[in-house]
Amino acid sequence: MRKIEEQNSNEVVVDVQNLNVSFGEAHIIHDVSFQVKKGEIIGLFGISGAGKTTIIRVLTCQIKSKNWTGKVLVTDLTPEKKKNHQKILSRIGYVPQLELLNLYFELSPLINIETFASNYGMKKEEAQKVAEELFTILDIAEDTWTNALKKLSGGEKKRVSMAIGLIHSPDVLFLDEPTTGVDANKRYDILNYLKKLNRRLGTTMFVITHDLEAALVCDKTAILREGKLLAFDTPQNLIQTLPSKGLLARLTIEDLTEEMIEIIQEYEHCEKISRVGVSEVEIFLNNFEKNLNYFIDYLLEKNIKIVSMSRDVANFRRFFQILIQEQEEMERKEEKEKENIGRERREGRAIEDEREIEENNAANE
Amino acid sequence: MAKIKIEVKQFFRDQKNSFFRFLRLVKKEFRLVRTDPWNLLIALVLPPAIIALLSTMESQKIEFSPLPVAIVSNDSNSYVNPNNFTNLAIDNYTKPYINAVVKSFYLFPKAIYNASKFPYSMELARRQLLNAEIKCIIVIPVDFTEMLANGLPGLIECVPDSSRITDIQKNLNAVYDSIKIFTNENNLTPQIRLAPFTPFSIPEDYDEDFSSTLVLVIPLMVYGIANVLTILIIVKEKPIARLLLTPVKRSEILLAKYLTFSAILFVQELGIILAAVFGGLFIRGTIINLFIAVYTLAYSGLSVGIFISAASKTKTEANQLFLASFVVIILLSGSFVPIENMPIYLQAISYVLPLSHGGPMISAILSKGASVFGFHFYMLLAVSLVLNILTFIVFLRRRYEV
Numbered sequence: 001m002r003k004i005e006e007q008n009s010n011e012v013v014v015d016v017q018n019l020n021v022s023f024g025e026a027h028i029i030h031d032v033s034f035q036v037k038k039g040e041i042i043g044l045f046g047i048s049g050a051g052k053t054t055i056i057r058v059l060t061c062q063i064k065s066k067n068w069t070g071k072v073l074v075t076d077l078t079p080e081k082k083k084n085h086q087k088i089l090s091r092i093g094y095v096p097q098l099e100l101l102n103l104y105f106e107l108s109p110l111i112n113i114e115t116f117a118s119n120y121g122m123k124k125e126e127a128q129k130v131a132e133e134l135f136t137i138l139d140i141a142e143d144t145w146t147n148a149l150k151k152l153s154g155g156e157k158k159r160v161s162m163a164i165g166l167i168h169s170p171d172v173l174f175l176d177e178p179t180t181g182v183d184a185n186k187r188y189d190i191l192n193y194l195k196k197l198n199r200r201l202g203t204t205m206f207v208i209t210h211d212l213e214a215a216l217v218c219d220k221t222a223i224l225r226e227g228k229l230l231a232f233d234t235p236q237n238l239i240q241t242l243p244s245k246g247l248l249a250r251l252t253i254e255d256l257t258e259e260m261i262e263i264i265q266e267y268e269h270c271e272k273i274s275r276v277g278v279s280e281v282e283i284f285l286n287n288f289e290k291n292l293n294y295f296i297d298y299l300l301e302k303n304i305k306i307v308s309m310s311r312d313v314a315n316f317r318r319f320f321q322i323l324i325q326e327q328e329e330m331e332r333k334e335e336k337e338k339e340n341i342g343r344e345r346r347e348g349r350a351i352e353d354e355r356e357i358e359e360n361n362a363a364n365e
Numbered sequence: 366m367a368k369i370k371i372e373v374k375q376f377f378r379d380q381k382n383s384f385f386r387f388l389r390l391v392k393k394e395f396r397l398v399r400t401d402p403w404n405l406l407i408a409l410v411l412p413p414a415i416i417a418l419l420s421t422m423e424s425q426k427i428e429f430s431p432l433p434v435a436i437v438s439n440d441s442n443s444y445v446n447p448n449n450f451t452n453l454a455i456d457n458y459t460k461p462y463i464n465a466v467v468k469s470f471y472l473f474p475k476a477i478y479n480a481s482k483f484p485y486s487m488e489l490a491r492r493q494l495l496n497a498e499i500k501c502i503i504v505i506p507v508d509f510t511e512m513l514a515n516g517l518p519g520l521i522e523c524v525p526d527s528s529r530i531t532d533i534q535k536n537l538n539a540v541y542d543s544i545k546i547f548t549n550e551n552n553l554t555p556q557i558r559l560a561p562f563t564p565f566s567i568p569e570d571y572d573e574d575f576s577s578t579l580v581l582v583i584p585l586m587v588y589g590i591a592n593v594l595t596i597l598i599i600v601k602e603k604p605i606a607r608l609l610l611t612p613v614k615r616s617e618i619l620l621a622k623y624l625t626f627s628a629i630l631f632v633q634e635l636g637i638i639l640a641a642v643f644g645g646l647f648i649r650g651t652i653i654n655l656f657i658a659v660y661t662l663a664y665s666g667l668s669v670g671i672f673i674s675a676a677s678k679t680k681t682e683a684n685q686l687f688l689a690s691f692v693v694i695i696l697l698s699g700s701f702v703p704i705e706n707m708p709i710y711l712q713a714i715s716y717v718l719p720l721s722h723g724g725p726m727i728s729a730i731l732s733k734g735a736s737v738f739g740f741h742f743y744m745l746l747a748v749s750l751v752l753n754i755l756t757f758i759v760f761l762r763r764r765y766e767v
Binding site for chain 1: 392400603604606607610612614767
């Protein structure tokens with residue numbers, strides 16, 4: 001098994017530069033670039049259809065090279081060449097989303113492990129030894145190791161699946177929605193196990209997820225929207241890009257209405273406002289420390305009754321929301337501008353046509 | 366030079382790894398088979414059990430009784446009194462024939478009609494046939510005596526009860542016995558004698574019914590079970606998608622399945638042949654020939670089954686394809702309608718279906734002692750090979766997503 005000291009080296013294990021993926025006319029991924037260093041946990045976030053899975057499918061040799069362009073290196077090998085596929089696949093692990101479709105439910109966890117491990121050339125004894133270590137880290141009770149997998153709970157199956165992904169000590173482990181379909185309280189367990197495995201084994205991890213809480217365990221996060229990479233950095237650095245480095249005021253307002261939100265928005269130092277509950281809003285201010293007191297005076301002046309107030313730092317979820325909203329607004333603006341330009345051109349052409357007719361008439365006269 | 370050496374070494378290392386991966390995949394297949402006791406039961410216990418059950422069934426002993434017949438004479442040269450068989454005509458052959466019917470051990474003349482005197486004779490005889498009072502109407506033609514007197518064949522018409530196809534031949538044989546007696550006694554030529562070809566007949570100390578039933582049962586059972594066993598092995602194994610994200614190759618996965626199920630069928634065929642031999646099956650050929658024939662047919666069933674499994678997207682689709690193909694294969698196997706009697710386009714289809722070759726091949730070994738290595742064997746091998754190639758192509762192109 002890999003040792004802890006290997007973690008946090010500067011060695012790049014995944015290098016993606018200007019990746020574009022197309023299937024026929026459909027352009028799925030647009031010019032995506034990022035680098036992942038050894039031992040990092042990378043979270044790939046985005047709403048459905050953002051292109052997360054497509055990127056992972058390129059990295060795991062599942063998409064033919066004719067469908068993508070750009071420079072992609074996974075453990076120094078490019079998936080572009082077919083002869084590299086086996087080598088890449090022997091150096092990476094994959095934990096799919098649905099256990100039902102990816103494990104042999106009739107066989108025991110140990111035999112499942114043995115079956116997958118044998119594909120990497122591991123002997124039975126070696127596989128069992130590593131499996132026992134992994135099962136211990138993942139808290140899979142010893143008395144279940146030889147039971148049929150179908151008798152295990154959903155969480156246990158998920159952990160067995162993770163152990164299978166790690167059995168051959170891969171350089172990179174890809175996890176597809178590891179917390180989907182897991183109870184709310186178990187989600188944090190799964191994330192904790194990921195961090196634990198990352199710390200103990202130093203494995204680089206790629207987590208594709210909708211679950212924004214997963215950012216808690218990620219060293220870096222990538223946010224994708226419609227095939228474009230909107231942001232890629234540590235969650236802390238991303239939050240720092242928000243106004244006042246992410247400092248916000250969380251207010252509970254009596255009888256909160258849309259009009260009140262508009263009034264708050266009109267405050268000159270208010271950068272952003274988000275409604276986060278029935279009567280709760282979060283407000284980002286320009287020069288937060290200086291303007292907070294003036295802002296409260298402004299609210300009192302406008303007869304807005306504050307029930308409670310706290311100051312906080314924005315979390316990743318808020319950053320994600322703001323980024324996606326900004327992107328949507330930007331796109332809406334661009335569309336409007338395009339529409340305006342189109343209309344202007346049409347009107348211009350009509351005027352020109354009229355002028356031409358008039359000129360022709362004059363010439364005829 | 367050094368680079369080539371390294372590449373050669375790498376090549377052999379890859380082949381070795383591939384071989385060990387393959388062996389472990391075979392192990393996995395056996396483990397999966399073991400988890401499904403019903404499949405094992407169908408594969409290994411059911412076929413010998415069916416044969417053992419058939420062997421315990423006593424052959425039905427039919428007590429012999431002469432066949433009731435009606436004779437309708439249209440011969441214009443004769444008059445026969447039904448009560449005392451006296452005739453009034455000169456140069457008459459009708460009475461000697463009726464005497465021959467009476468003398469025949471196999472026939473009982475229940476009614477004799479003179480159609481030249483009673484116009485509704487044939488109608489009366491038909492009614493008796495409908496009421497099952499008689500099994501056959503023997504019709505003597507108008508010019509019977511005249512033809513025979515002139516040295517020409519006097520054709521006797523025979524109208525048997527055709528409600529049971531298996532009885533028709535018995536009826537005809539019985540009528541033929543009366544003709545034999547008639548020609549012997551009246552010194553008519555030519556005389557024909559029916560005699561079974563003894564080298565192809567089943568010896569008396571073997572159960573004829575059991576042996577002839579197995580000629581039909583073995584090909585159907587072997588082919589059908591090989592099909593049933595394999596139609597789901599690819600389509601139901603969802604984790605293949607994940608296996609493909611390891612260094613394993615698709616060809617290794619498929620070969621492991623072929624090897625595992627070929628081994629299971631090997632054991633199955635051994636069981637079938639042992640059960641058949643102990644049950645009293647008469648095998649004119651050698652057991653080795655029979656085993657090769659049965660195994661080749663089973664392999665073709667396996668090839669069809671795995672092809673269906675590779676080509677189907679869902680289990681339901683595989684089951685539907687299996688049923689459709691099985692019905693067509695049985696109907697066009699030649700067991701129901703001789704292949705030669707089918708339209709030419711159906712014959713073409715029939716000759717590429719496994720059972721069309723498996724049945725005759727096994728039958729020839731069992732009853733004629735033929736060698737397995739003939740046209741049917743090579744056709745079966747060719748059909749299986751083509752299906753194997755198609756399966757590989759389909760499986761290599763099959764879309765898997767984790």
